Amino acid sequence: KFGTVSAAPVTWNATSIVVPVPVGSSTGNVVVTVGGVASNGVGFTVTGALTLTVIGTTPTQAILQYLAPGAGACTLEVSESPTYLPLVNDVNPALFPQANLDSRTGDLSSGPMRVVVVGKRLSDTASDQNVYSRALQTNTKHYFRVNCGGATATATATTATVPAGMTYADVPQLGEAPGSWKMPTRFEDRGQTTVDPQTGVLLHQVSLDAESGRSSGYGYLGMFTAFGGFVRHCDPKLVGPVGGPLGFFCTFIRYGQSGNSAYWIVPSTGEVRHLGDLPILSGGGPAGPLNADFSIFGSDTAGNKVRTTYVGNFQPAAVAPISGWTSYSTVPVGTMMHDFDPTFDGSVYFCTPPFAAAGQYTLFSCLSHGQDSPGWLGVLYGGDGRSIQPGCTAGVACPRIVAAMDFFAAPATRYCTLHNVQQLGNMASVNVQTQSGGPACTAGFHMVYWKFLDDPHGVDTSNTKVVVDQYFSGGGHWDYGPMGRISESGAGWAAVFGDVMLNLNRPMSLTIDDSPTFAGNRGLAYGNTTSKHPSYHQVEGVAPSSELGWFLDALSFDGGQFYSDNTGATRISGQLFRYNSPAGYGLSRKQVATLAVSGGYSLADVSGPGSALSDTPADSYRYCVALVAGECRAGSLAGQVFVNAPNVTDMRCRGSDGPLPQNLDLCIGNLPAFAQAITQVVMGSDSADTIARSRILSHGLGGIRNSFYYWTAKSLPDASWALFTRGSAVAPFGDLLTVWMAKLPPLTVPDGVDRRTFLPLAVNLTPPANVPVASAVIRFGYAEQGDTDRYYCTSRREPCVAASASFAAVDPFKYETTESYTGVACAAGCRIALPVLPAHVVYYQPVFLDAAGRVVATGPKGVSAELAQTSLVP
Numbered sequence: 001k002f003g004t005v006s007a008a009p010v011t012w013n014a015t016s017i018v019v020p021v022p023v024g025s026s027t028g029n030v031v032v033t034v035g036g037v038a039s040n041g042v043g044f045t046v047t048g049a050l051t052l053t054v055i056g057t058t059p060t061q062a063i064l065q066y067l068a069p070g071a072g073a074c075t076l077e078v079s080e081s082p083t084y085l086p087l088v089n090d091v092n093p094a095l096f097p098q099a100n101l102d103s104r105t106g107d108l109s110s111g112p113m114r115v116v117v118v119g120k121r122l123s124d125t126a127s128d129q130n131v132y133s134r135a136l137q138t139n140t141k142h143y144f145r146v147n148c149g150g151a152t153a154t155a156t157a158t159t160a161t162v163p164a165g166m167t168y169a170d171v172p173q174l175g176e177a178p179g180s181w182k183m184p185t186r187f188e189d190r191g192q193t194t195v196d197p198q199t200g201v202l203l204h205q206v207s208l209d210a211e212s213g214r215s216s217g218y219g220y221l222g223m224f225t226a227f228g229g230f231v232r233h234c235d236p237k238l239v240g241p242v243g244g245p246l247g248f249f250c251t252f253i254r255y256g257q258s259g260n261s262a263y264w265i266v267p268s269t270g271e272v273r274h275l276g277d278l279p280i281l282s283g284g285g286p287a288g289p290l291n292a293d294f295s296i297f298g299s300d301t302a303g304n305k306v307r308t309t310y311v312g313n314f315q316p317a318a319v320a321p322i323s324g325w326t327s328y329s330t331v332p333v334g335t336m337m338h339d340f341d342p343t344f345d346g347s348v349y350f351c352t353p354p355f356a357a358a359g360q361y362t363l364f365s366c367l368s369h370g371q372d373s374p375g376w377l378g379v380l381y382g383g384d385g386r387s388i389q390p391g392c393t394a395g396v397a398c399p400r401i402v403a404a405m406d407f408f409a410a411p412a413t414r415y416c417t418l419h420n421v422q423q424l425g426n427m428a429s430v431n432v433q434t435q436s437g438g439p440a441c442t443a444g445f446h447m448v449y450w451k452f453l454d455d456p457h458g459v460d461t462s463n464t465k466v467v468v469d470q471y472f473s474g475g476g477h478w479d480y481g482p483m484g485r486i487s488e489s490g491a492g493w494a495a496v497f498g499d500v501m502l503n504l505n506r507p508m509s510l511t512i513d514d515s516p517t518f519a520g521n522r523g524l525a526y527g528n529t530t531s532k533h534p535s536y537h538q539v540e541g542v543a544p545s546s547e548l549g550w551f552l553d554a555l556s557f558d559g560g561q562f563y564s565d566n567t568g569a570t571r572i573s574g575q576l577f578r579y580n581s582p583a584g585y586g587l588s589r590k591q592v593a594t595l596a597v598s599g600g601y602s603l604a605d606v607s608g609p610g611s612a613l614s615d616t617p618a619d620s621y622r623y624c625v626a627l628v629a630g631e632c633r634a635g636s637l638a639g640q641v642f643v644n645a646p647n648v649t650d651m652r653c654r655g656s657d658g659p660l661p662q663n664l665d666l667c668i669g670n671l672p673a674f675a676q677a678i679t680q681v682v683m684g685s686d687s688a689d690t691i692a693r694s695r696i697l698s699h700g701l702g703g704i705r706n707s708f709y710y711w712t713a714k715s716l717p718d719a720s721w722a723l724f725t726r727g728s729a730v731a732p733f734g735d736l737l738t739v740w741m742a743k744l745p746p747l748t749v750p751d752g753v754d755r756r757t758f759l760p761l762a763v764n765l766t767p768p769a770n771v772p773v774a775s776a777v778i779r780f781g782y783a784e785q786g787d788t789d790r791y792y793c794t795s796r797r798e799p800c801v802a803a804s805a806s807f808a809a810v811d812p813f814k815y816e817t818t819e820s821y822t823g824v825a826c827a828a829g830c831r832i833a834l835p836v837l838p839a840h841v842v843y844y845q846p847v848f849l850d851a852a853g854r855v856v857a858t859g860p861k862g863v864s865a866e867l868a869q870t871s872l873v874p
Helices: 333-340 687-693
Strands: 017-019 032-034 037-039 044-046 053-057 062-067 075-079 108-110 113-118 123-125 131-133 141-148 151-158 193-195 202-205 248-254 260-266 271-277 295-299 305-309 326-329 361-367 375-381 400-406 416-423 428-434 447-450 466-469 478-481 484-489 492-497 510-513 550-557 570-573 576-579 594-598 622-625 641-644 667-670 677-682 695-698 713-715 721-726 738-743 759-765 775-781 800-802 830-836 841-849 855-858 862-865 868-871
Touching (some): 053 151, 361 416, 677 721, 800 830
Antiparallel strands (some): 062 113, 123 131, 295 305, 305 326, 416 428, 570 576, 576 641, 594 667, 721 738, 759 830, 775 800
């Protein structure tokens, strides 16, 4: 006998049952009962049009669902173009054979019912032996087409944007070789784009190895975003060829050597052109930068300032084409300073030759011995833009010195030396130091601001024209922008809002915690644990007003006291150590990812039931955390951590001013939310509001400690892309330094979802008939942690199970075989809540237990993208 279907009459013959219902009907699965046994998709044919549905997206993945008209595998095409060319990497069979079939690992099927997850939050080695990201690009419209034996269906969907307020961070992907990281291959191709595997942000190469310059004893070379978050690389004026697109002139310097190189970046398309190297004048140093008025300044062998004009018409070139050099100034800067202030001694102080455009002021310094030595500050006014000549009689049209301050002798800054200096319009900002072995600097270590037009000689004693700011510090790790000043601070960042000149020596408007919690737990990024160099480069009137309230930072993980106790690890034998976490800073394995490195080498987690870690090279670069006694090593105690690493030279997690991957120490702890990440920090009403609106953009295509030691990220003036340095200056932890840029997704309006903790996914279960079911649990896990049918939800090698109708963040799930649980009573049906990580695709499967806790059946497999859900029959 046959059951009934709430559609049209069923017809059948000796071999098949035909159910004439619309494919993909929203009424649920078609169930045919034969002899009392329910069957889905086996032994019958579904008629009707093939329908493809996108049931959920994350920033990097999309979940598709459809009913296939036959049992064979269907093919998939996914592209950002309606032409379906090119295909996204994840379904490109030219890179990954059979990746376009819905029978691949990670896709779910049962007869005609198919669920396909497109995109992966990781990179894979392709058939050409290069490594490619398989993630989809965030905030991007995608076109989907499925072909099942000639029947086709299409759909479109836009991937989710990078969410704000997500404080869970993933460890960068580990490589197959012990101690390695797996990152997309970098090609010598300026057109190369890569989707960040974990965030979906589009990354575009700016500079190439061929532009790295000559060799140097400093280590690896190449272009980089210069020291200091406040160093601007791009002129804020958009320029371009007649009738062509508009872009920014950007100038980058080479690490470890002289030389600047010019680039033209078109923000609307991401196009980058190398306009050529700027001249290095014989004996006079490098020329640069290239400005939007096409001028380039330099110094000749006599120290005179000269200038030329770029004439390359925005065309790529190895050397930037220029007109002939003309003299800008033959008057020594020291002479001009002495003419303005006779107490200036040009035999003691050496000045950097300045230049100033028409109507502009240029701040410069004159030092006695280099950085952190006594010095003067001077200001050159550009007049009407003419060259500097002795005895100029044109009055205000003459370029001239208009301010000079003996910083070491001035009342407010007596005995203070110059560490770094920045110009803020008509004001100088100075990070001061105390002369070694000399009298104390009267300004302490506070920032000093000199309003040079109001006090041309810097002799103010009222703290109004030469202002010693008692509140704002930053040690040079600070910047300013449309909303005010931002700075590194002990617990993260701090800001003073408002016009800079009108808000000096004011208490902080906002302090921001750089170590936000996820599910009540966190890793610490305080102090020197991470290097912070905030940058705030959006230009008002160039960037949209909606994009003026945030800054960028790139926080390299450096190490430090929060990641090991004072004694460090204890050597057991050979390469095996017992790792000693500092008191109060133990691992939160269920809530926060575990950071584990030896210097710049990755450590792989081998924890799990029956795990064992030897002291031999066979287990190099592995670690193990004992959940119960006896794991990892005979005689171990619950909670103990063991690590096998070769050539360890420091038993502690060594803190430093920079990542220093060559220091082979041991660091194991909770991964901070923003560590080793390029972070967009939105300035809110308080720290909690700021964290709720901020987000990670990229890990910069590098592993933990595999970044440049002075890592920075800086937006283009219009807030469209963020510039950053890829690579490390230390072999073998990176390749040549290259400048890349990350496309900045638009800021999102808060959607009310709290991504500072797990998202609850409620799954309703119906137990199978004629099976003695007493209770149920649900296995769940993520593809990033292993094969999807293993259901690993952390780096521990053991399936995770949800075993209650609700969960608490303190203990959100159980490990299937090691921990005890009873499950949810489910004889007549039940509901179980899964603790799902935001922006992750979770795989799950119900498990039904009898009264003795034995597995008696498994239920439909499921997959969910945050709160979107579907399931299949077994």
